[in-house]
Structure formats: C-alpha cells, structure tokens
Amino acid sequence: MEIVTAKGLVKDYGSLRAVDNINFEISRGECFGFLGPNGAGKTTVMSIIYCFMPPTSGNVKVFSMDVTENRSEIKSRIGVMPQEDNLDPDLTVLENLIVYARYFDILKKESLPLAKELLDFVEISEKADVNIKDLSGGMKRRLVLARSLINNPELLILDEPTTGLDPHSRHSVWDKLNQLKAKDTTLILTTHYMEEAEKLCDRVAIMDLGKIVTIDSPAGLMKKHGGNLEEVYLKLTGKQLKD
Ligand SMILES: Nc1ncnc2c1ncn2[C@@H]1O[C@H](COP(=O)(O)OP(=O)(O)OP(=O)(O)O)[C@@H](O)[C@H]1O
Numbered sequence: 640m641e642i643v644t645a646k647g648l649v650k651d652y653g654s655l656r657a658v659d660n661i662n663f664e665i666s667r668g669e670c671f672g673f674l675g676p677n678g679a680g681k682t683t684v685m686s687i688i689y690c691f692m693p694p695t696s697g698n699v700k701v702f703s704m705d706v707t708e709n710r711s712e713i714k715s716r717i718g719v720m721p722q723e724d725n726l727d728p729d730l731t732v733l734e735n736l737i738v739y740a741r742y743f744d745i746l747k748k749e750s751l752p753l754a755k756e757l758l759d760f761v762e763i764s765e766k767a768d769v770n771i772k773d774l775s776g777g778m779k780r781r782l783v784l785a786r787s788l789i790n791n792p793e794l795l796i797l798d799e800p801t802t803g804l805d806p807h808s809r810h811s812v813w814d815k816l817n818q819l820k821a822k823d824t825t826l827i828l829t830t831h832y833m834e835e836a837e838k839l840c841d842r843v844a845i846m847d848l849g850k851i852v853t854i855d856s857p858a859g860l861m862k863k864h865g866g867n868l869e870e871v872y873l874k875l876t877g878k879q880l881k882d
C-alpha cells in the first residue's frame with residue numbers, strides 16, 4: 640500500500656523553481672531516501688509531505704489524503720525530525736517532550752511515562768532534567784528523534800538525522816531507526832552520507848536542481864552504474880561528496 644504518492648509536484652519560491660515536476664511513490668514499511676547536493680530541493684519535498692507548506696502545483700497524497708485538504712489528520716500520524724533543531728531552549732529535556740505531546744492532545748498523565756520511555760529509547764535518560772543549552776549536539780539530535788516519536792507515528796520524516804554526529808552516535812541512531820523499521824514504521828530521510836543511505840534505505844531518489852535524476856535501490860544503482868554509491872552519486876549529479 641502506498642503511504643505517499645506525488646504526481647507532477649512543483650514548488651516555486653517566487654521566481655525560483657525549487658522542486659520541478661517530480662513523481663514518486665513510497666510504500667508502507669519502506670525506508671525511502673532523498674539524496675542530492677545542497678539546494679537540490681530535498682527539504683522542500685519533505686516539508687510538503689508533512690504539510691508544512693502546500694505545493695505550487697501537482698498532487699501529493701499521504702495516507703491517501705491530499706496534503707492541502709487533510710492537514711491536521713495527516714500531521715497527527717506523522718513524526719518529523721527537521722533539519723534544524725528547533726527545541727525550546729527555555730525548557731528542560733523532559734519538558735520539551737511533555738509540551739510537544741500537548742500538540743497531539745496527549746494527557747499529561749500519559750505523556751510523562753511516554754516521554755521517559757522515549758528518553759530511554761534514545762539513551763539520554765540521565766539528561767531528563769538538564770536544560771537544552773547544556774546538551775551536546777548529538778544529544779540534541781537524539782532528543783529531536785525522541786520528540787518525533789511522541790505520537791507513535793506511522794510515518795517518520797527525517798531530514799538529515801545524523802548530520803554532525805560522531806560515528807558512535809550515528810550508529811546508535813541507525814540502530815534506533817532499524818528498530819522502528821522492524822515495527823513497520825515507514826521512514827523517509829535525507830542524507831549526505833552514502834553509508835547511511837546504503838545501511839537504511841530500501842530505495843533512494845537522487846535529486847539535483849529540483850528534479851529526480853533516478854529512483855532505485857542502492858544495490859540496483861551500483862549494479863547499473865558500477866562502483867559504490869558515492870561514485871554513482873558523482874556520476875549522476877556531477878558533484879563530489881568529499882573534498
Ligand atoms: N523558504 C524559502 N524561501 C525561498 N527559497 C527557499 C526557501 N527554502 C528553500 N529555498 C530555496 O529552494 C532551493 C531548495 O532548497 P532545499 O532546502 O529544499 O534544498 P535541500 O536539498 O534540502 O538542500 P540541503 O542539502 O542544503 O539541505 C534552494 O535554492 C533554496 O535556496
């Protein structure tokens with residue numbers, strides 16, 4: 640069953656066409672990755688899927704509902720880990736989760752045990768009463784992941800979930816995402832790390848200048864184009880991933 644379908648999706652910011660007539664379908668339980676250089680349009684596509692902003696034209700359905708017509712129903716079933724950490728700096732770690740739970744009408748007596756369970760899941764329980772400014776970058780990322788799970792989402796949208804993390808924290812996040820996948824949660828992610836795409840994604844869309852250049856499994860791409868995923872990426876976008 641399709642969880643997301645996009646047909647002829649276009650997004651303009653003024654005179655800039657950030658997403659240029661793209662089509663894709665994402666199935667239940669799949670991990671689907673958007674790869675591509677800075678400015679390719681990845682975050683824009685994600686923001687449209689989680690109903691943050693409407694498409695300029697085209698048709699996007701999530702859970703078979705139109706993103707422009709059923710925003711609150713769709714949003715209630717999605718978890719989002721945005722590219723920028725937008726935690727509330729005036730609240731503690733635990734309070735950030737409790738306050739966020741209110742947006743989903745989760746009662747305090749339910750949200751407290753749930754928040755503690757999620758802090759445990761992302762292994763930052765010992766920081767529950769710490770202020771956000773006293774967390775490391777990796778801990779903030781893990782807290783945002785915990786927060787995205789507060790409504791037990793069927794679909795999780797992860798915009799560069801491990802950017803800036805050390806290798807240990809990155810592996811720990813991959814481990815958590817694989818556990819969610821095993822529970823049949825659908826994952827959509829963007830990443831600049833080809834190892835991450837290979838480890839997690841069933842299929843990837845490689846984007847450049849607002850267009851999808853190709854959609855395939857990492858293994859399928861490597862077979863078709865030869866070389867590893869980094870070399871495929873270079874071949875298809877003309878852009879190096881490393882200096
Ligand atoms: N709110 C906005 N207003 C105007 N232009 C925008 C806005 N958001 C993004 N853009 C432009 O749209 C294009 C696509 O941006 P987007 O953030 O979707 O790229 P991205 O693929 O996520 O890049 P990155 O890898 O750097 O995160 C860029 O040219 C960007 O400057």
Ligand SMILES: [Mg+2]
Binds near residue numbers: 681682683722798
């Ligand atoms: Mg982005």
